[in-house]
Each structure stands twice: as structure tokens, then as C-alpha cells.
Amino acid sequence: MITSIIVGAGHRAMVYASYAKLHPDKFKIVGVADPNKLRQEMVAKEYGLTPDQCFNSAEELAAKGKIADSVINGTMDRQHVPTTLPLLKAGYDVLLEKPFAISEAEARELHAAAQKYHRRIMICHVLRYAPFYYEIKQRVLAGAIGRIINIQTAEHVSYHHVASCFIRGKWHRKDVCGSSALMAKCCHDLDLLAWFMSGISPEKVVSFGGLHYFCRKYAPENSGEYCLLDCPVEKDCLYSARKHCLDHPDRWAFYVWAGLENIENPTLQQKEEFLKRKDNPYSRCVWKLDNNVVDRQSVLVEFADGVTATHNMVCGTSRPMRKLHIIGSHGEIQGIMDDSKFTVRHIDLRPGHEYSETEIDLNIHGDTTGAFGGHGGGDLRLAADFVSLLEGNKPSISCTTLDDSINGHLIGFCADQSMEQNRIVNLSDI
Numbered sequence: 001m002i003t004s005i006i007v008g009a010g011h012r013a014m015v016y017a018s019y020a021k022l023h024p025d026k027f028k029i030v031g032v033a034d035p036n037k038l039r040q041e042m043v044a045k046e047y048g049l050t051p052d053q054c055f056n057s058a059e060e061l062a063a064k065g066k067i068a069d070s071v072i073n074g075t076m077d078r079q080h081v082p083t084t085l086p087l088l089k090a091g092y093d094v095l096l097e098k099p100f101a102i103s104e105a106e107a108r109e110l111h112a113a114a115q116k117y118h119r120r121i122m123i124c125h126v127l128r129y130a131p132f133y134y135e136i137k138q139r140v141l142a143g144a145i146g147r148i149i150n151i152q153t154a155e156h157v158s159y160h161h162v163a164s165c166f167i168r169g170k171w172h173r174k175d176v177c178g179s180s181a182l183m184a185k186c187c188h189d190l191d192l193l194a195w196f197m198s199g200i201s202p203e204k205v206v207s208f209g210g211l212h213y214f215c216r217k218y219a220p221e222n223s224g225e226y227c228l229l230d231c232p233v234e235k236d237c238l239y240s241a242r243k244h245c246l247d248h249p250d251r252w253a254f255y256v257w258a259g260l261e262n263i264e265n266p267t268l269q270q271k272e273e274f275l276k277r278k279d280n281p282y283s284r285c286v287w288k289l290d291n292n293v294v295d296r297q298s299v300l301v302e303f304a305d306g307v308t309a310t311h312n313m314v315c316g317t318s319r320p321m322r323k324l325h326i327i328g329s330h331g332e333i334q335g336i337m338d339d340s341k342f343t344v345r346h347i348d349l350r351p352g353h354e355y356s357e358t359e360i361d362l363n364i365h366g367d368t369t370g371a372f373g374g375h376g377g378g379d380l381r382l383a384a385d386f387v388s389l390l391e392g393n394k395p396s397i398s399c400t401t402l403d404d405s406i407n408g409h410l411i412g413f414c415a416d417q418s419m420e421q422n423r424i425v426n427l428s429d430i
């Protein structure tokens with residue numbers, strides 16, 4: 001039985017913790033640490049915790065010494081390293097949310113501390129566990145497409161996702177949340193590039209991008225500042241808060257309605273009142289907020305063996321989508337995660353043929369937006385692998401140990417530097 005304490009009882013930590021309900025014989029939640037009393041009480045009720053198992057912060061928990069095998073750290077981005085360091089020192093193994101650090105210096109500090117205290121950290125790069133990527137990784141490892149030549153990934157962040165998280169939501173400014181949009185959203189995809197390369201180091205990174213659409217000059221003519229209070233064009237607007245939040249009250253609910261957590265089952269009328277409050281960013285026009293993170297960014301990476309890779313993050317798309325295309329010496333694999341299908345293609349030398357292809361349909365449907373925390377089926381598979389690692393089993397091919405997860409983050413930090421300084425960044429220089 002592996003025991004764990006929830007540190008930062010937000011939406012994400014609760015998803016991983018729910019593995020304990022599915023497998024009570026393997027995993028048990030034995031504590032919570034969160035300054036938010038409401039969330040503390042909610043976890044205590046859900047997992048039958050006593051007051052002496054509830055703590056007001058990671059730091060307070062760490063000061064008690066080790067009282068469980070592990071922690072699930074689901075605090076926000078800029079708290080990951082400061083909250084994890086004392087917990088490592090206290091002797092905990094850690095399941096840590098991404099981005100696990102907000103700078104290259106922090107990433108290295110965490111890595112050094114894990115080594116010093118001989119602790120294991122697994123990063124919540126859930127996409128490695130999504131069957132779509134897992135199945136492709138297995139084929140690449142088995143040599144199905146020969147030597148990798150080039151990898152292309154893209155994430156299309158939909159109009160409702162970008163509005164809820166990167167314009168009106170808590171990742172709207174790097175100086176507030178600690179992360180750039182690339183790191184907050186696409187450190188997963190950069191991790192996949194590094195993972196598919198199986199330990200070959202990324203060497204050079206270049207990146208372009210910016211915030212070019214969600215800014216005042218593109219606001220619809222005559223638009224107001226607050227959708228439900230003073231906007232005469234709200235009913236025709238693609239980013240109307242009413243259409244995004246009230247017409248779809250369950251979409252991104254854990255972000256949009258976080259301010260109503262004190263009310264059990266808020267009514268639609270209470271939600272509408274909340275959307276009329278001027279101190280609520282979800283009431284605001286998306287073109288007139290103080291967001292400063294990019295709405296597009298392209299990254300180009302060269303690995304030590306000459307493999308090139310690109311990632312494109314594009315925000316405001318009609319359909320949410322993650323795309324992957326890996327080109328090898330003998331064939332290629334191409335697919336869209338949200339379709340739950342990919343195609344394996346090979347050179348075909350037979351007269352009258354050019355290539356042959358097979359479509360693999362994984363038949364996983366339901367959570368196509370990612371809004372409900374599924375990540376193509378990755379979330380709970382990752383929790384299961386964390387438990388398995390702590391049980392002493394051999395790491396799986398997905399296993400996101402810190403050692404194996406650092407390269408993707410380094411690519412992201414270099415990409416942001418490259419974009420900001422308009423230059424090629426060598427990983428050896430940072």
C-alpha cells in the first residue's frame with residue numbers, strides 16, 4: 001500500500017488522488033496540505049481524514065517530518081519548486097505537476113535536491129500515458145519507421161480554451177503565474193519531442209511568436225469593457241462571456257466558477273451575477289484585458305544527432321487539436337490525438353505503388369476538449385505508474401522521472417529566450 005498526501009488540493013491533484021478510490025488496495029490518501037480551508041475540508045470529507053492529517057501548507061507538512069510515502073503536488077506553477085524542496089528534504093517522493101519549474105535555474109535546483117536527498121520525482125506529463133502517444137512510442141522503439149529524421153507537433157488551443165486560461169484565466173500573465181504560455185500549455189509537447197528522441201540531447205533552439213490578436217486594436221467596433229454590463233455587440237461576439245460561460249456552464253468550470261466554490265451547486269442566476277462583477281476577469285472583453293502571454297509561438301529544435309523538430313502552438317482555433325507527424329528513414333507516423341487514430345506509412349517499391357499505409361484506430365472517445373481532465377486517457381495511467389514506481393517496479397517506457405523530463409523543459413526555456421532575444425539559443429549556453 002502506497003500512501004500519499006495531497007499538497008495543493010486543486011482540480012489537478014484531485015484527479016490523480018482519485019486513483020486511490022479506484023484502487024484502495026494499492027493507494028491511500030492520508031493527508032492534505034492547503035491554505036484554503038474550504039478545500040482542506042472538502043478533501044478531509046472525501047478521504048475520511050482527521051484534523052491531525054490536515055495541514056495549512058506544504059511547508060507546515062514538511063516541518064512534521066515524513067508521515068507518508070509520497071505527496072501529490074498540485075500547487076500552481078510558481079509554487080512547484082519552493083513547495084517541493086522542503087518535502088524532498090523531509091523524505092517524500094513526489095508526483096509533481098507541470099511545468100515543474102518556471103526557469104532553467106529552478107529546474108536545475110530541483111534536480112540537484114532530488115539527487116541530494118535520494119528522492120524520486122515524477123512529472124505529470126500525462127500525454128506520455130495517453131494511448132495515442134504510447135502506441136506510437138512503442139512502434140518507434142520497435143523500429144517501425146527506421147531512424148527518426150524529423151518530428152512535427154502542433155497544439156491548437158481552441159477559442160474557449162485560450163479565453164478561459166490564457167486571457168481571462170490564471171495563466172494570462174507570466175509575471176503572475178510564473179510560466180509563459182508555451183511552458184504552461186505546451187511543455188507537454190516539448191516533452192514528447194524529447195521523449196521520442198530517447199535521450200538524445202536537444203542542442204539548438206529558435207522560436208518566434210507573440211501576442212498579436214487578443215489586444216485592443218482587434219476589439220469589435222463599439223464593444224464595451226464587460227460583456228454582460230456595457231457591451232452593445234455582445235450578442236454577435238465570438239468571445240461573449242455569456243456564450244462561453246453561461247451557455248456552456250460545465251466547460252472549464254473548475255477555472256471559470258472557482259470564485260463560487262463557497263456555494264454548493266450555484267444556480268445559473270448566481271453564475272450570471274458572478275459574470276457581472278467588475279472584479280471578475282471572466283466578465284471582461286478578451287481584447288481589453290491585461291493579458292501579456294503569446295497567442296501563437298513556433299519552436300524549431302535541432303538534436304545532437306541532427307534530427308530536427310518543430311512545435312507550433314496556435315491559440316483561438318475553432319477545434320482543439322494535437323497533431324503529430326514523425327518521419328523516419330523507412331516510413332512515417334502521422335495522426336491527430338483528438339481523432340484517436342494514426343496512420344503508419346511505409347515506402348512501397350512494388351511496381352504501381354508509391355507507399356503503403358495502415359490506419360490504427362484506438363477508439364478512445366469522449367474527452368476531446370481536454371476540459372474534463374482526461375488528456376486522451378493519460379491522467380489516471382500516470383497515477384498508476386507513479387504507484388507502480390514507488391512499489392519498486394521497473395519504470396515503464398512512459399515513466400516521467402525528473403531526469404527524463406528535464407530536456408523538454410529546457411527546450412521550452414530556450415525557446416522563450418530565443419523569442420524574447422531574437423537569437424538562436426544553444427542549450428549548452430544556458
Ligand SMILES: NC(=O)c1ccc[n+]([C@@H]2O[C@H](COP(=O)([O-])OP(=O)(O)OC[C@H]3O[C@@H](n4cnc5c(N)ncnc54)[C@H](O)[C@@H]3O)[C@@H](O)[C@H]2O)c1
Binds near residue numbers: 009059075375
Ligand atoms: N498535467 C496537466 O496536463 C495539467 C493540466 C492543467 C493544469 N496543470 C497544472 O496543474 C497545476 C495545478 O493547477 P490547478 O488548476 O489544479 O491549481 P489550483 O489553483 O486549483 O490549486 C492549487 C492549490 O494550491 C494551494 N496552495 C497554495 N499555496 C500552497 C502551499 N504553500 N502549500 C500547499 N498548497 C498550496 C492553493 O490554495 C490551491 O488550492 C498548475 O501548475 C497547472 O499548470 C497541469
